[in-house]
Amino acid sequence: MADKTEEIPQNARRVFVNDVDKYTSKNIARFLDLCVVGASLVDPGEADVEEDDDRLHDEQPKLKGATFQIVGTVSSQTEEKCSFIAEEYSNLKREDLRRHLMKCDVVIYDITQNADQIDEAQWAVSALHEEMDQFSGPKMFILLSTIMTWAMTKPADKDYPEFPFTEENYRRRKAHPNFHNHIGLEKLVIKLGKTKSSQFSTYVVASGLQYGMGEHLFHLFFKMSWLGEVSQVPIFGDGSNIIPTIHINDLAGVIQNVIDHKPKPQSFVAVDDSKNTMEDIVKAVTFMLGPGKTQNVSKEEIYLIRDLTQTDIDSLLLNLRIEATYLKGNFNIQWVSETGMVENIEQITEEYKQTRGLLPLRICILGPPAVGKSTIAERICKHYKLHHVKLKETITETLENLESCVRIEDEENDQSEAHEFLDTLKENMNQNEGRLDDQYVIRIMRDKLRTKPCMNQGFVLDGFPKTYEQAKELFTGDEEPEGLQSKHEKKIIPEFVFFVDATDVFLKKRVLNLPETVVEGTSYTPEQFLRRLADFRERNIEDETLLNYFEDLEIHPEHLEITSNDDSEYLLVIEKVCKKVGKPKNYGIILEEVEEEERRQAEQQLKERAAQRAEAVRREEEEAQKRDHRWGEWNQQLEEVRRQEHDLLESQSELLRNYLMKDVMPTLTQGLIECCRIRPGDPIDFLAEYLLKNNPEG
Incomplete structure (x- = not known):
């Protein structure tokens, strides 16, 4: 009570x-x-x-x-x-x-x-x-x-x-x-x-x-x-x-x-x-x-x-x-x-x-190239069940969705804004060697952050925006930060900003040690990486830096330092992030997932036990087969020994039989006949004396 x-x-x-x-x-x-x-x-x-x-x-x-x-x-x-x-x-x-x-x-x-x-x-x-x-x-x-x-x-x-x-x-x-x-x-x-x-x-x-x-x-x-x-x-x-x-x-x-x-x-x-x-x-x-x-x-x-x-x-x-x-x-x-x-x-x-308490968490991870932003973002997303928003993947996803919409419209003989926007993006990419102007990038990223999943659970914005101007256009349009009163725009501004940094020497060494199979086809080739790193450093020594933008909005970035490639280093970083952000604001591991995981583990245990039982049966059958084989060989060998012993006895007994039949049996038989005729009081003594007297060799 x-x-x-x-x-x-x-x-x-x-x-x-x-x-x-x-x-x-x-x-x-x-x-x-x-x-x-x-x-x-x-x-x-x-x-x-x-x-x-x-x-x-x-x-x-x-x-x-x-x-x-x-x-x-x-x-x-x-x-x-x-x-x-x-x-x-x-x-x-x-x-x-x-x-x-x-x-x-x-x-x-x-x-x-x-x-x-x-x-x-x-x-x-x-x-x-x-x-x-x-x-x-x-x-x-x-x-x-x-x-x-x-x-x-x-x-x-x-x-x-x-x-x-x-x-x-x-x-x-x-x-x-x-x-x-x-x-x-x-x-x-x-x-x-x-x-x-x-x-x-x-x-x-x-x-x-x-x-x-x-x-x-x-x-x-x-x-x-x-x-x-x-x-x-x-x-x-x-x-x-x-x-x-x-x-x-x-x-x-x-x-x-x-x-x-x-x-x-x-x-x-x-x-x-x-x-x-x-x-x-x-x-x-x-x-x-x-x-x-x-x-x-x-x-x-x-x-x-x-x-x-x-x-x-x-x-x-x-x-x-x-x-x-x-x-x-x-x-x-x-x-x-x-x-x-x-x-x-x-x-x-x-x-x-x-x-x-199903409140969205909005997080932005910033930092120089190759510092590990995506690794950290992925772990944050896994812990808080958030959506990982990356520039390249978002643009690809948008183009695929527009292509899908256009195919449906073509089947229905209808053309809408999606068709027009797709044509505009393709034309812009052709003019810029596959890249998009900032205005289109901003629109794509803003639309992504406004999607229901990002609005419901929240997101981790990975390495974007990159400049003060991009941030201004993405979150506030053409307005100054002080004018940020739009209800819809407030729902996409990050609550937490983490700036992950490392020394240039460390970053260069990390990239140079990457396997060629990983570097090939990416922006981590030595020339591209050094240019990107230099551009990043240059952007962040100007008067209007990206971090200044968030400071103006009283969103104070948290600085995190990477000093080694050990996984424990990232664990410490994630621990600091979780301490700053707090507990998850969603369902977390929901009951169905717990039950599903328990069911999966139970099924796995049943499979393992079944496999163990099958292996035990297989081993037992194999041992039984080996025992049967060994028993057969032993019986075969025993039979051979018996046959050899029998043959030996047969060969030895033949000489004895010949000797008995020739030298012993005639005299013995005659003695027995005499014994039966006379019928002495002591037949054994009589027979002994008879054999002694009638010994053929005597």
């Missing part, structure tokens, strides 16, 4: 908000924290002082008097606490939650983002209803539901289906199949509020799809456009479905009015006046932030987007015409975006970038 250190006024109204760390609840809590109780009861036209339009985006000191004290649950405990939350609770048991709810004057439950909160909201409103007699004062329960509980409502007049629904059609509303639990809770909340409304009043606010303050549901399209990684932003389906929407701060204003007015009706629809289609919204977003091009894809492709939940998908495919007639006629809302998202897209996109 985290408590505010400042003292809360005794007349503050205590407001509970669930999931106060999530998009919807957080913005409602932030809004109410800036409000005075009863402020929406006063007509702004009668106010003595007109409030600034940007009051919701700045943390302002609270006015004296009754204020809202915000407490609430968080889905996950983090070290970072919201300054507008007096108390945060996490992992509460139901009894502890009941105790906190009983201390609050207003309880707000949002179920638009997390359907898991439906059960808790049902328990909370039922628990409070049971404790009505124990209330120290009147309490209010506000259920923030979704317009999806109206999604399948049939038109009252079939002949005029384009007529929008209003709150009068409340009892005929029909929910989307995936939102039956939402509408069930809505009915329960309305029912419990009818028992004793003076003591316990309940309200249901059916919110349109929310946008603004960094985006939530529409974030996919904002992010895709801002990153510029796709040439065409997808529209799922034909895009003709009408999306009821409301700015998150306008929704918070509706909640404020419900608290202040305590209206008789218990159910409201909270949408703006727009009837924008999905196509209108996506085209507006990508025109402001991205390539300005869209493509229709099948509805099924939306299921391939990992960031979208089923609730998000159902909401984005909604097609519903509905009007918020009650709040228009009875509430006092200081609209941020009454006419809708498309009409206010410039404000919304600026709000998106500011809220998420």
Whole structure:
């Protein structure tokens, strides 16, 4: 739990908000924290002082008097606490939650983002209803539901289906199949509020799809456009479905009015006046932030987007015409975006970038030739995810784009400014041996810096401009620096300028040591390099140098010295640059990239393990083959030994057999016959004596 250190006024109204760390609840809590109780009861036209339009985006000191004290649950405990939350609770048991709810004057439950909160909201409103007699004062329960509980409502007049629904059609509303639990809770909340409304009043606010303050549901399209990684932003389906929407701060204003007015009706629809289609919204977003091009894809492709939940998908495919007639006629809302998202897209996109800290970084790297500007620029671009803008590559890219445009125009028998500009550039290059006059170079580079990618993420301008005059024309046209007030031109002027330098001796030695294969066809041949280096030094000792230009604009260049060719030298330079520039102001390594990298590493590990297993199997098979071969050879050798032994025994036994058959067996046989005839008492002794007497050699 985290408590505010400042003292809360005794007349503050205590407001509970669930999931106060999530998009919807957080913005409602932030809004109410800036409000005075009863402020929406006063007509702004009668106010003595007109409030600034940007009051919701700045943390302002609270006015004296009754204020809202915000407490609430968080889905996950983090070290970072919201300054507008007096108390945060996490992992509460139901009894502890009941105790906190009983201390609050207003309880707000949002179920638009997390359907898991439906059960808790049902328990909370039922628990409070049971404790009505124990209330120290009147309490209010506000259920923030979704317009999806109206999604399948049939038109009252079939002949005029384009007529929008209003709150009068409340009892005929029909929910989307995936939102039956939402509408069930809505009915329960309305029912419990009818028992004793003076003591316990309940309200249901059916919110349109929310946008603004960094985006939530529409974030996919904002992010895709801002990153510029796709040439065409997808529209799922034909895009003709009408999306009821409301700015998150306008929704918070509706909640404020419900608290202040305590209206008789218990159910409201909270949408703006727009009837924008999905196509209108996506085209507006990508025109402001991205390539300005869209493509229709099948509805099924939306299921391939990992960031979208089923609730998000159902909401984005909604097609519903509905009007918020009650709040228009009875509430006092200081609209941020009454006419809708498309009409206010410039404000919304600026709000998106500011809220998420997606601010462009504009950096310029200057220095003599061969000092390593491009190496440093590439590393800065990689670290900050910026666009590397080099003169030669930009001119080549521009010519290729113009050629492409002209080919399309020729196919359509149409000629425009692109055709004329391409002819002008080619003619100028023919007259100048392949080079362009400064006026065309300036125009090409300015157009490059004005592209959406450079305007969104930022850029590193590598080695350009080269002179005071070029800088003046590129960033301010013909005006003096003091006259630089053009909004568009201010967005392309570098915020940081780094001047990378080295001694002439070092630079000459570096170029002379380059391999011929690297030098060939470049401006690093000895003659060209020495001329370029001399020109650079000469330009930077004049009264009006390029660095003077930036100094005049109070953009003070940072000087960086290169003294060796070691990579560690560049690491130190990049470290100094990062210290000066600060943290990245974009998405950095986004979740998809982290997951993709993890997936790539997992796949790589699986491949390595599979390769290791395959290698082990191969080695085992090879060893088995070798064992079989060795076993075969051994068996063959053993068989040969046995055969040789047998042959030896056979040759030796033949002599013995001949001897026995000739000299032993006849006498022995005769002795055995005699023994059998006589049958002596000791046959062995008899046979021995017989053989001794009848020995042929005896």
